[in-house]
Amino acid sequence: MTSVNYESMMPRDPFADDPNDPASFLDDEHIEPLSDEERAAVAQDLIHVRECKRVLEPRGILGIYFLCEDCDQLHFYDWDIMATNMIATLEGNVPPVHEPSVEPDPNAYVPWDYALGYLDGLEAR
Numbered sequence: 808m809t810s811v812n813y814e815s816m817m818p819r820d821p822f823a824d825d826p827n828d829p830a831s832f833l834d835d836e837h838i839e840p841l842s843d844e845e846r847a848a849v850a851q852d853l854i855h856v857r858e859c860k861r862v863l864e865p866r867g868i869l870g871i872y873f874l875c876e877d878c879d880q881l882h883f884y885d886w887d888i889m890a891t892n893m894i895a896t897l898e899g900n901v902p903p904v905h906e907p908s909v910e911p912d913p914n915a916y917v918p919w920d921y922a923l924g925y926l927d928g929l930e931a932r
């Protein structure tokens with residue numbers, strides 16, 4: 808089972824484990840460069856996202872949702888937005904995470920784990 812890296816879609820906080828976080832009052836506009844490991848994980852996720860779009864979108868699944876710990880709301884992401892965010896991450900840019908959603912149909916979105924499980928299930932046939 809592939810592990811999922813939601814962090815890869817978020818602006819990175821280099822002081823996440825630092826109690827004296829100097830950035831806590833700032834919007835983080837700076838991000839740490841990805842490690843090779845993180846880069847590989849994001850690249851892998853990107854492959855999965857494109858596969859999801861190809862396989863799941865025709866089945867009515869338009870993207871994923873997850874509960875955002877920052878604003879305590881569900882965020883909905885189309886496959887295209889996911890791919891765009893991941894490419895931005897790979898290029899060292901901060902992806903736009905909290906963009907307003909356009910009244911998504913909650914029934915058309917699934918958790919990322921579910922989407923990956925769906926893909927695995929189809930491949931196993």
Ligand SMILES: [Zn+2]
Binds near residue numbers: 878879880882905
């Ligand atoms: Zn949020």
